[in-house]
Amino acid sequence: MSQNTRTYVSRLREGNAEATRLRIADATRELMLERGYAATTMAEIARSAGVAVQTLYSTCPGGKPALARLVHDVSLAGDARSVALADRPDVQGIVAEPDPAKKLALYAAMATGMFQRADPFQRVLQEAAVSDPVMRELLASTERQRLEGSEGPAEHLAEIGALRDGLSIDRARDQIYALTSFELFDRFVHTCGWTIPEFEEWLTRTLHAVLLAPRTQ
Known part of the structure; x- marks a missing residue:
């Protein structure tokens, strides 16, 4: 052959x-x-x-x-x-983008798209986790992986000198993890009634404000 x-x-x-x-x-x-x-x-x-x-x-x-x-x-x-996530076009496009502000706009768009796709089924998982310990561990495992995965963009911003002065990689990771959570998406979109574009624009602005050095904004 x-x-x-x-x-x-x-x-x-x-x-x-x-x-x-x-x-x-x-x-x-x-x-x-x-x-x-x-x-x-x-x-x-x-x-x-x-x-x-x-x-x-x-x-x-x-x-x-x-x-x-x-x-x-x-x-x-x-x-x-x-x-792997790192090998997908969305992530490669974020890494290749030279402007840190535009990087975060692309990152916010990618995260928002994930929220939209995962939204209905996330509720199924959360309801199952109330009474099923295996499902609780599954959700806990996905959260641990999300936290670990948030370190990649934090490290990348640090490597290109874009992080705000005094902001460590660990603290940048933590803020990326917290801001790109399903819970925030759920509250803004479903509880407060925001549109998807409104949420994406807020996420972009907030990531800029907490992560980037002033000279990049």
């Missing part, structure tokens, strides 16, 4: 696996939005996705909590590709 043929077969398999993950994620999301986490069964998800129950376990080891995590991850990313 030639190298080109092996590459083609490998890409075909990756594409098939991605399509299967997406079908499973879509079926899980639809059923859990309709019935809630607890009332949705693995058999129903498999039937809706058109796969065997065993395929659910092989695709997402860990059972129903792992499927909920898959939906969460797909909602944030916008697809089922196994591509």
Whole structure:
């Protein structure tokens, strides 16, 4: 078998696996939005996705909590590709942008898009976590990962000399983490009635104000 043929077969398999993950994620999301986490069964998800129950376990080891995590991850990313966040075009565009203020505008737009995609299912996870310790740990785990992930943009701003004087990377990370939380999005958009563009514009201005050195604003 030639190298080109092996590459083609490998890409075909990756594409098939991605399509299967997406079908499973879509079926899980639809059923859990309709019935809630607890009332949705693995058999129903498999039937809706058109796969065997065993395929659910092989695709997402860990059972129903792992499927909920898959939906969460797909909602944030916008697809089922196994591509690290740092390698995605949105993030690469932020890194490549030379203007720190524009970087944060792009970052705010990316975060707002994630909130919009994850919004309905986030409520399913939060409701399930009230009575399910496994789901509580899943949400706690995603928050820990969000905090860790917020260090990347903080370090990047520090490396290019854009952070406000006296602001450490740790404190910048903490503020990025807190400001880009689902809870803030939920309160502004659903409780206060802000539009999505209004929230994005506020997030952009607030990130600028707390993170950037005055000379970059």
